[in-house]
Amino acid sequence: MGATTTAPPPPAPPVPAPPRRAGRGRAGRFGRLDARVSPYLYIAPFFLLFLVTGLFPLGYTGWVAMHDWDQIMGKGEFVGMANYVDVLTGRGFWRALANTVSIFLLSSVPQILAALAIAALLDRNLRAKTVWRMGVLLPYVVAPVAVALIFSNLFADRFGLVNALLQTVGLDPVRWHSDRLASHVAIATMVNFRWTGYNALILLAAMQAVPRDLYEQAAIDGANAWRQFWSVTVPMLRPTIIFVIITSTIGGLQIFDEPKMYDQFGRGGADQQWQTLTIYLYELGWTRADFGMASAVAVLLFLLIVVFGIVNFLLTRRIAHDEGRRT
Incomplete structure (x- = not known):
C-alpha cells in the first residue's frame, strides 16, 4: 500500500482589527492636558482675587509712597525715598511704633498664657x-466698637467702674486716659477680652489631637497632672503655640479699632500717648491729606509684618527639624 499523505489544514482567516474610533488620539491628548491644567484652573480664582485685592494695592501703595501725592490734585511729582526719610526722621512714627509694641506686649503675652490655661481646663471632662x-x-462675636465703648467707660478717669473698685480697697484712682502706660493697659485689656477665647479654641483643637496614650504612659511613670501638662501637652503644642504667637503679633501690629474708639476724638490721645501705627497712618492720609507719607508708613508696616512672618517660618522649620531628629 502506498503512503497516505494528509493535506495541511487551511490557514485560519485573519481576525479583523477593531475599528479605530475617530478622534481617539485627540481625546487622549485632551485627557492628558486636562489632568495637567485642571489643578491650576481650580486654584486660579484665588490667585486672581489675591492679585486684584492684595498685590495690586500693595504695589500701588509703594508707587504712591514715592510721590508727593495730594488728596485734591491727585498725582504729584516724583520724590523718591523722601517720604520714607520724612517718616523715619520724624518723632510721630517712632512714638506710634513704641505705643504699638507696648500694647502688643501687654496684650499678647497675658492673652496667650490665659488662652493656654483656658484650653487646658476645657480639655478636661467638664x-x-x-x-x-x-x-x-x-x-469674639461682640462688635469691636461696642467693646471699645464699654471699656472706655469702665476705664474712665473720673466716673469709671474700675476706679470705683480701686477706691473701695483703698487705692488711688488711675488716670486711664491721661497716663501713657495706664492707657496701654486699658487698651490691652480690651484686646485680651476679645481674642483670648478665640485663641483658646485653637489651642484646644490642638490639645485634642494629642494621643491619649502619652498621658497614660506619663501617669504610669508617676507624673501628676501639672507634670503631664508641661512634659506632654506643651511640647506637642509648640507648632500651634508658635502659630498663635505670630497671628497675635500680626494682629497687634495692625491694631486700630480699640485705640481708635478709646476716646471720642479717635486720635490716640491728647498727646498721642496711645496712638498706634495704624492710627498714625490714618491721620496722615485723611487728616493731613498726605497720601505719600501715609503710603510710606503702610509699606514700613508691611515690612514689619514680613519680618515676623519670616521669623515664624524659621521657627516652624527649626521645630519640625528637631522633632524629625528625635523620631
Whole structure:
C-alpha cells in the first residue's frame, strides 16, 4: 500500500482589527492636558482675587509712597525715598511704633498664657463642656466698637467702674486716659477680652489631637497632672503655640479699632500717648491729606509684618527639624 499523505489544514482567516474610533488620539491628548491644567484652573480664582485685592494695592501703595501725592490734585511729582526719610526722621512714627509694641506686649503675652490655661481646663471632662466652649467665644462675636465703648467707660478717669473698685480697697484712682502706660493697659485689656477665647479654641483643637496614650504612659511613670501638662501637652503644642504667637503679633501690629474708639476724638490721645501705627497712618492720609507719607508708613508696616512672618517660618522649620531628629 502506498503512503497516505494528509493535506495541511487551511490557514485560519485573519481576525479583523477593531475599528479605530475617530478622534481617539485627540481625546487622549485632551485627557492628558486636562489632568495637567485642571489643578491650576481650580486654584486660579484665588490667585486672581489675591492679585486684584492684595498685590495690586500693595504695589500701588509703594508707587504712591514715592510721590508727593495730594488728596485734591491727585498725582504729584516724583520724590523718591523722601517720604520714607520724612517718616523715619520724624518723632510721630517712632512714638506710634513704641505705643504699638507696648500694647502688643501687654496684650499678647497675658492673652496667650490665659488662652493656654483656658484650653487646658476645657480639655478636661467638664459637664456641659460644649456650652463652656461656646461661652469663651462670645466676646469674639461682640462688635469691636461696642467693646471699645464699654471699656472706655469702665476705664474712665473720673466716673469709671474700675476706679470705683480701686477706691473701695483703698487705692488711688488711675488716670486711664491721661497716663501713657495706664492707657496701654486699658487698651490691652480690651484686646485680651476679645481674642483670648478665640485663641483658646485653637489651642484646644490642638490639645485634642494629642494621643491619649502619652498621658497614660506619663501617669504610669508617676507624673501628676501639672507634670503631664508641661512634659506632654506643651511640647506637642509648640507648632500651634508658635502659630498663635505670630497671628497675635500680626494682629497687634495692625491694631486700630480699640485705640481708635478709646476716646471720642479717635486720635490716640491728647498727646498721642496711645496712638498706634495704624492710627498714625490714618491721620496722615485723611487728616493731613498726605497720601505719600501715609503710603510710606503702610509699606514700613508691611515690612514689619514680613519680618515676623519670616521669623515664624524659621521657627516652624527649626521645630519640625528637631522633632524629625528625635523620631
